[in-house]
Amino acid sequence: MDTRPRPPSSAEPTGSARHAAAGSPKRAQHGGCEGCLARPLAICASIPAAETHALEAVAGEVLLPVGATLASQGDPRREVYTITRGMLRRVRLLPDGRRLVAGFLMVGDFIGFSGAPHYRHTLEAVTDCVLCAFPLQSMRSLCQRYPDLESGMLAQACSELDATRGSLMMLARLGPGERLAGFLVELGERQQQRGGAAHHVDLPMTRADIADHLGLTIETVSRSFTKLRQSGAIAFEDPRRIDLVDVAALRSAAGL
Amino acid sequence: MDTRPRPPSSAEPTGSARHAAAGSPKRAQHGGCEGCLARPLAICASIPAAETHALEAVAGEVLLPVGATLASQGDPRREVYTITRGMLRRVRLLPDGRRLVAGFLMVGDFIGFSGAPHYRHTLEAVTDCVLCAFPLQSMRSLCQRYPDLESGMLAQACSELDATRGSLMMLARLGPGERLAGFLVELGERQQQRGGAAHHVDLPMTRADIADHLGLTIETVSRSFTKLRQSGAIAFEDPRRIDLVDVAALRSAAGL
DNA sequence: CGCCGATTTGACGCCCCTCAACGGTCGTGG
DNA sequence: CCACGACCGTTGAGGGGCGTCAAATCGGCG
Structure with missing residues (x-):
């Protein structure tokens, strides 16, 4: 009656990694x-x-x-x-x-x-x-x-x-770009607490992981990344390594 | 850049109740x-x-x-x-x-x-x-x-x-009807723990409260209520008092 | 009776999901 | 070395669902 899912969803079925079959603990x-x-x-x-x-x-x-x-x-x-x-x-x-x-x-x-x-x-x-x-x-x-x-x-x-x-607010009331902004800021802060460089975020996870975290699709996440980049709030060449150019803008977009 | 809000939002600005001006603690x-x-x-x-x-x-x-x-x-x-x-x-x-x-x-x-x-x-x-x-x-x-x-x-x-x-999943991945179903079931269980009748839910809150809880609009909440009613899962005459006719259907719709 | 708020219903439009195609990287194997 | 496939990320085109705007109904209270 409601939102239809995509056939087999996104990420791997827990055990079908690249080649070596994702080792076990x-x-x-x-x-x-x-x-x-x-x-x-x-x-x-x-x-x-x-x-x-x-x-x-x-x-x-x-x-x-x-x-x-x-x-x-x-x-x-x-x-x-x-x-x-x-x-x-x-x-x-x-x-x-x-x-x-x-x-x-x-x-x-x-x-x-x-x-x-x-x-x-x-x-x-x-x-x-x-x-x-x-x-x-x-x-x-x-x-x-x-x-x-x-x-x-x-x-x-x-x-x-x-x-x-905080995530509740994000999922319930923020648009894609705002969700992504909040996600990047929060992840950046956590990485900074752990010795990471300020204004830099590493994204070890895939776009699919981010999408499923933000309640969006891969495509919308990707589009939101490029919009944030075009707006000058972030910059990146490697999609897994993001520069937070305008943290204030990101924070305010996310309602923080 | 993203989701646009409605001008003054919904519910009361904290202190403009019916007539007696919402007393204080x-x-x-x-x-x-x-x-x-x-x-x-x-x-x-x-x-x-x-x-x-x-x-x-x-x-x-x-x-x-x-x-x-x-x-x-x-x-x-x-x-x-x-x-x-x-x-x-x-x-x-x-x-x-x-x-x-x-x-x-x-x-x-x-x-x-x-x-x-x-x-x-x-x-x-x-x-x-x-x-x-x-x-x-x-x-x-x-x-x-x-x-x-x-x-x-x-x-x-x-x-x-x-x-x-649990709410995260609801907000991120469920459609309006599913969210409402889950909300009703959960509220019903909590009321039952507190001595309420089974298969009955009281809704002291307004549709606006429910909407803002489920990340929807008042109108979508209302439409979801009537859809659930038409499907036979719930029944009600007083919109503040809901009969849970088919709890199993509601639960499975909500992914529980 | 008249006013107000709450709820419901309808019409319409936009945003995001869906479907599709393309480019880049990496690892493999010819 | 390069061809090939798998995976990931990006971009475009199109459609549907939910938000937006609007109006009607109902009930409560003065």
């Missing part, structure tokens, strides 16, 4: 919190440096090659994760193939804020990733032992809620 | 947790019944008449709330008047999951409301004293995150 031993680049960004920082052994004792390391899936929609939730390297996407699929990318997850982000016993999203690696894995049960006991950890998680969950509510 | 003394209808639904339940005096000691009661605003976008956040009676809407306004209703808040819901120091939304009473107010600072100390309270809040924040992510 591999387990490894935890490398230690000391030199961890993600630690200052992650909830792990809620535990004092002197006590990281408690984390290391229960943590495992997961290596996730590009295109691999960490967990699938419907799987039981047994672990939570902190991202140490790389980028993931959080994908939800409708039975008819319509696809939503509910978010992109970057270094320091926490995976596991959910009350559901099963995953409501599939988690796929946009780039090669490394994650710290914690059994759900261990995380619960750690929270009891270190109340600051639980406060930290609550705070983090609240900011994620803030961010998600 | 009134303070009262807290009535006690014992007979509180919201308690079993709210995070307050994380504190044992024998200890409710700790809550009562710091709580205040707020009476909010229809149309009144509890807090405005940009105000500093000083308190958090639990809803005891009535319904509120969480509204965000863009400078040009575009409006989003980020959610409807009902009895037992908690207001205050945010990391921001200022409100990012305006909170307006859809019906007459009663709320329990807790100073932010008191809530923090309560969390230290009662770790279960903090766990409860984390759990609640996680379910809200789940719900908000």
